Amino acid sequence: MLTQEDDVDIHALRKRGWTISAIARHVGRDRKTVRAYLKGERTVGVRAPAGEDAFAPFVDYCTARLLEDPHLWAVALHDEVRALGYERSYPSFTRVLRQRGLRPPCEPCLPAKGRPVAVIEHPAGEETQWDWVELPDPPAHWDGYGKRAYLLVGALAHSSKWRGELCESMDQAQLAAAQHRIATALGGITRDWRFDRMATVVHPGTGVVTASYAQIAKHFGVRVRPCPPRRGNRKGVVEKANHSAAQRWWRSLPDELTVAQAQASLEQFCQQVADQRGRTDADGNRCTVADLAAREPLRLVPAAPPIAVITAQRKASAQALVSYRGNTYDLPPAHAGQLVRITHRLDAATLSITTTADVTIAVHHRRPDGAGATIRTEAHITALNTAALAASSPAAPHRSKQRIPPGAAARAAADILRGATPTADPAPTTATVIDLNRYAQAAARRRTLP
Numbered sequence: 203m204l205t206q207e208d209d210v211d212i213h214a215l216r217k218r219g220w221t222i223s224a225i226a227r228h229v230g231r232d233r234k235t236v237r238a239y240l241k242g243e244r245t246v247g248v249r250a251p252a253g254e255d256a257f258a259p260f261v262d263y264c265t266a267r268l269l270e271d272p273h274l275w276a277v278a279l280h281d282e283v284r285a286l287g288y289e290r291s292y293p294s295f296t297r298v299l300r301q302r303g304l305r306p307p308c309e310p311c312l313p314a315k316g317r318p319v320a321v322i323e324h325p326a327g328e329e330t331q332w333d334w335v336e337l338p339d340p341p342a343h344w345d346g347y348g349k350r351a352y353l354l355v356g357a358l359a360h361s362s363k364w365r366g367e368l369c370e371s372m373d374q375a376q377l378a379a380a381q382h383r384i385a386t387a388l389g390g391i392t393r394d395w396r397f398d399r400m401a402t403v404v405h406p407g408t409g410v411v412t413a414s415y416a417q418i419a420k421h422f423g424v425r426v427r428p429c430p431p432r433r434g435n436r437k438g439v440v441e442k443a444n445h446s447a448a449q450r451w452w453r454s455l456p457d458e459l460t461v462a463q464a465q466a467s468l469e470q471f472c473q474q475v476a477d478q479r480g481r482t483d484a485d486g487n488r489c490t491v492a493d494l495a496a497r498e499p500l501r502l503v504p505a506a507p508p509i510a511v512i513t514a515q516r517k518a519s520a521q522a523l524v525s526y527r528g529n530t531y532d533l534p535p536a537h538a539g540q541l542v543r544i545t546h547r548l549d550a551a552t553l554s555i556t557t558t559a560d561v562t563i564a565v566h567h568r569r570p571d572g573a574g575a576t577i578r579t580e581a582h583i584t585a586l587n588t589a590a591l592a593a594s595s596p597a598a599p600h601r602s603k604q605r606i607p608p609g610a611a612a613r614a615a616a617d618i619l620r621g622a623t624p625t626a627d628p629a630p631t632t633a634t635v636i637d638l639n640r641y642a643q644a645a646a647r648r649r650t651l652p
Contacts, residue, residue: 205246333397361495532579
């Protein structure tokens with residue numbers, strides 16, 4: 203088979219009047235090969251078949267089967283054609299399917315990438331898009347986060363301004379609390395809130411708003427707009443923000459930061475990087491994302507968050523302390539080392555600590571997130587000190603090089619193992635009697651000569 207350069211050369215030499223034999227000697231090819239390329243019987247890059255096409259009789263059958271079922275496995279189709287007389291191997295069969303392009307694309311299953319999309323207008327102040335991002339491998343010292351952290355991202359569809367909030371889980375209470383803080387950071391509330399079909403907001407099958415989230419939407423005064431099925435690019439603004447948060451912020455986040463410090467670094471990243479992206483306003487003037495967001499007609503955020511109860515599980519330390527949102531709270535020492543639950547309502551100033559059986563064991567005034575405060579009560583401190591003193595032993599600790607021979611109980615047990623009758627210990631002597639006559643007799647014997 204000739205290369206593209208050889209094919210160009212032989213056609214050029216032929217136009218100069220060279221004979222086929224001279225051309226064949228010049229390019230080092232057979233004359234029949236040169237003649238076939240000059241006549242157009244062979245094409246560069248297309249290898250001539252070695253023999254009869256064994257797949258040709260089965261083209262119509264495979265085409266019909268794949269039109270009926272575009273997802274039919276090739277191995278299942280290979281089983282069918284083998285029963286009809288096809289004798290080639292499975293790799294040869296799949297290669298022919300690919301070369302002939304017999305499997306049609308399934309339009310409902312095609313990804314959004316590569317499809318033509320319409321331009322969606324986003325008037326100022328109309329829509330905020332929301333989405334969760336799962337962030338793997340949070341720092342090990344982040345209590346309650348485990349193997350992954352969750353970032354709720356809210357983005358203004360018109361200006362592309364976005365903010366995020368780190369959460370321990372994706373439950374509805376965490377969602378409501380994070381939305382209140384994000385809406386405040388964005389500067390206000392738009393008319394509509396756009397979601398994908400997350401179960402905490404809508405029923406995934408129907409897209410109908412859940413009864414519990416309907417109360418949250420009423421509190422903020424927004425309309426809930428779920429994305430149509432399989433139309434994830436309907437909220438492409440927040441999707442791009444997700445990608446930026448994961449790759450430009452989370453990927454290089456230092457391991458020693460606390461949750462509060464990580465949240466502060468995200469806010470700094472949004473202000474210094476995300477808000478400074480270049481944009482063009484309606485008049486064609488160059489501006490930034492922050493400039494566009496400042497011109498959006500947004501409503502004020504309610505002063506109080508919606509009524510929701512957040513529950514987090516923690517393991518109490520040996521000092522009867524549990525950490526929650528950057529602060530430490532104490533509990534009775536009897537529950538040290540046990541799993542407990544921390545519960546607080548978003549509009550309440552207190553939080554309660556309960557056992558796994560929902561028995562309240564402590565109530566504290568909640569401190570601001572990330573304050574680094576340790577809240578302890580006098581009653582718990584006294585009980586902890588009492589328990590620590592009671593657990594300590596008054597006896598002196600054993601020395602490592604101390605002789606402790608077997609006692610009476612050990613010797614009796616050893617006698618039983620040997621098959622002997624245990625012997626009672628001799629009665630202890632209460633007084634020592636000294637006989638001086640024995641000393642006198644011993645001295646007289648020494649005075650006698652041998």
